[in-house]
Amino acid sequence: MTEPVEPDFDVIVIGAGIAGCVTAYQLAQQGRSVLLVERGEEPGSKNLSGGVLYSRGMEQVFPDFLTEAPVERRITRNYINFINGDSSVAVDYRDARLAEPVNAVTVLRAKLDPWLAAKCEEAGALIMPGVRVDRVLTEGTRVVGVQAGDDELRAHVVVAADGVNSFIAQDVGLRKKPPQHHLAVGVKAVVSLPRKTIEDRFTLTGDEGAAVAAVGDCTEGVGGGGFLYTNIDSLSIGIVVRLDDLTAKKKVVTDIFDHFLEHRFIAPYLEGGEMLEYGCHLVAEGGLDMVGDIVMDGMVVVGDAAGLTLNTGLTVRGMDLAVGSAVAAAEAVGAALDQKNTSRATLAAYREKLFASYVGKDMETYAKAPHFLETDRMYKEYGELLADVLYGAFNHDLKPREHLVKVARGSLAHSPLKIMQLVKDGIAGARAL
Amino acid sequence: MKPLPVTERLTKNRFNLDEEESHIEVNQEIAKATGTGKAIVACCPAHVYSEDPDGTIAVEYAACLECGTCLAIAAPGALKWHYPRGGFGVQFREG
Numbered sequence: 006m007t008e009p010v011e012p013d014f015d016v017i018v019i020g021a022g023i024a025g026c027v028t029a030y031q032l033a034q035q036g037r038s039v040l041l042v043e044r045g046e047e048p049g050s051k052n053l054s055g056g057v058l059y060s061r062g063m064e065q066v067f068p069d070f071l072t073e074a075p076v077e078r079r080i081t082r083n084y085i086n087f088i089n090g091d092s093s094v095a096v097d098y099r100d101a102r103l104a105e106p107v108n109a110v111t112v113l114r115a116k117l118d119p120w121l122a123a124k125c126e127e128a129g130a131l132i133m134p135g136v137r138v139d140r141v142l143t144e145g146t147r148v149v150g151v152q153a154g155d156d157e158l159r160a161h162v163v164v165a166a167d168g169v170n171s172f173i174a175q176d177v178g179l180r181k182k183p184p185q186h187h188l189a190v191g192v193k194a195v196v197s198l199p200r201k202t203i204e205d206r207f208t209l210t211g212d213e214g215a216a217v218a219a220v221g222d223c224t225e226g227v228g229g230g231g232f233l234y235t236n237i238d239s240l241s242i243g244i245v246v247r248l249d250d251l252t253a254k255k256k257v258v259t260d261i262f263d264h265f266l267e268h269r270f271i272a273p274y275l276e277g278g279e280m281l282e283y284g285c286h287l288v289a290e291g292g293l294d295m296v297g298d299i300v301m302d303g304m305v306v307v308g309d310a311a312g313l314t315l316n317t318g319l320t321v322r323g324m325d326l327a328v329g330s331a332v333a334a335a336e337a338v339g340a341a342l343d344q345k346n347t348s349r350a351t352l353a354a355y356r357e358k359l360f361a362s363y364v365g366k367d368m369e370t371y372a373k374a375p376h377f378l379e380t381d382r383m384y385k386e387y388g389e390l391l392a393d394v395l396y397g398a399f400n401h402d403l404k405p406r407e408h409l410v411k412v413a414r415g416s417l418a419h420s421p422l423k424i425m426q427l428v429k430d431g432i433a434g435a436r437a438l
Numbered sequence: 439m440k441p442l443p444v445t446e447r448l449t450k451n452r453f454n455l456d457e458e459e460s461h462i463e464v465n466q467e468i469a470k471a472t473g474t475g476k477a478i479v480a481c482c483p484a485h486v487y488s489e490d491p492d493g494t495i496a497v498e499y500a501a502c503l504e505c506g507t508c509l510a511i512a513a514p515g516a517l518k519w520h521y522p523r524g525g526f527g528v529q530f531r532e533g
């Protein structure tokens with residue numbers, strides 16, 4: 006492959022989200038000339054996530070991340086809630102080990118991303134906010150730069166870190182428009198509440214935080230779930246619903262969102278709060294199947310743009326995978342620049358590094374999760390069955406008590422679920438998650 | 439806390455409206471024939487789309503939160519949608 010003559014930069018990164026910033030930071034630290042282009046007025050101003058960042062990967066890149074970066078709370082309480090119309094069953098998992106060392110923190114992207122971009126700038130990268138890249142420039146099969154309005158800028162390598170819509174890679178023919186069952190829409194509000202109120206309502210002390218994951222009636226039976234995460238003095242609340250199921254069931258997405266916020270088991274957490282912001286964003290849900298092609302001559306694709314998100318039903322993980330892919334990409338791009346060969350074959354080291362890291366390993370581990378989560382029963386019958394079993398145990402209606410196993414059998418007989426389905430789903434779930 | 443209606447909710451957000459250029463264009467015929475019109479009305483979290491009595495889809499592009507959902511579910515040719523020009527559109531302060 007021939008290299009472009011005298012490009013303007015070693016690397017141009019498209020998109021100052023987590024994947025783009027972490028890639029740009031590390032390449033700048035290697036001493037490369039890096040341009041980071043962001044369409045938002047400021048980095049972070051277009052970005053939205055639920056907000057639980059599994060932080061170990063970030064700490065490998067920024068050792069002082071937890072003390073320096075604008076993080077909200079350390080998650081020490083995971084509350085998994087099966088919600089039905091008038092009943093709910095929850096697993097309340099609290100563990101001091103989640104605090105030391107810190108495992109996950111809540112973040113707000115409009116605050117985190119500017120911090121990351123400032124780190125890139127400190128490391129020597131040039132940041133260009135308020136500029137939308139319209140397309141990449143190509144010569145033959147090679148990407149040689151980017152076009153933004155009338156400007157053309159050239160680089161040895163372009164990094165597409167433009168998020169889940171991945172228009173850049175689609176435009177150049179590297180990736181296809183994803184099918185609807187590989188995408189979900191997340192709708193979210195940030196609700197302000199006094200710090201003390203949050204700590205009381207979720208029984209937290211200091212900077213401890215809680216993450217509530219809800220499935221069942223919260224999405225009116227549409228495949229997906231609800232989330233409620235604590236920030237310092239606000240809550241992040243929202244739903245994530247699969248597009249294929251949303252359109253098939255002809256539901257209005259804002260009705261589902263309102264239903265969740267007004268649900269009798271959720272509304273009390275929000276009482277007295279004020280909605281500060283309302284947003285939405287797509288989530289890549291295809292898992293391993295969605296990753297596809299992420300390398301071509303002169304270009305690599307990182308983060309959500311590469312389909313790197315994992316929904317295991319209880320957690321959405323994309324930010325930590327964005328970090329992991331950025332680390333793999335920066336290493337591979339750096340090595341290719343040293344070899345003065347940025348062809349697809351050389352840059353393929355990115356893919357190898359990615360799949361050797363926690364990102365690729367976890368994508369492989371959870372490869373069956375998307376398919377399993379398409380099981381409709383997950384979103385209705387299971388929560389109801391659990392509640393019925395517990396109702397049998399707690400409802401002392403003066404009838405003679407029965408052993409729990411018998412109660413469970415009785416509840417199952419009344420449930421639309423069949424024992425074989427239960428066994429099959431149980432095995433499939435254990436294999437997928 | 440009762441959620442406000444969507445239009446009022448959106449007034450809490452910051453937008454830099456591009457007065458000169460809409461980033462959304464519906465092909466009314468294809469939208470009608472394929473059912474894309476009704477689908478995007480139901481799926482847009484910002485209520486950008488609404489259906490007029492004659493079936494035409496009206497577009498309030500200024501309210502768009504730029505998620506890409508409408509494009510993801512639209513039938514081929516029914517919708518032209520791209521990101522607003524650099525610096526324009528929604529600017530999240532929380533995220």
Ligand SMILES: Cc1cc2nc3c(=O)[nH]c(=O)nc-3n(C[C@H](O)[C@H](O)[C@H](O)COP(=O)(O)OP(=O)(O)OC[C@H]3O[C@@H](n4cnc5c(N)ncnc54)[C@H](O)[C@@H]3O)c2cc1C
Nearest residue numbers: 020022023024044054055056057138168191308309323324
């Ligand atoms: C509702 C919801 C809940 C989630 N919850 C979690 C969670 O709890 N934990 C977790 O880890 N993950 C979560 N995720 C996933 C997570 O948000 C993403 O995986 C993560 O944001 C991906 O980062 P990224 O840098 O790849 O992409 P993005 O953050 O989307 O960044 C892409 C950047 O590129 C810019 N850009 C795009 N196109 C252009 C262009 N043409 N020119 C210039 N700039 C451009 C954008 O403005 C943006 O800044 C959630 C997602 C959603 C929607």
Ligand code: SF4
Nearest residue numbers: 482502503505506508
């Ligand atoms: S991108 Fe999202 S917010 Fe904008 S019109 Fe489409 S569905 Fe609505």
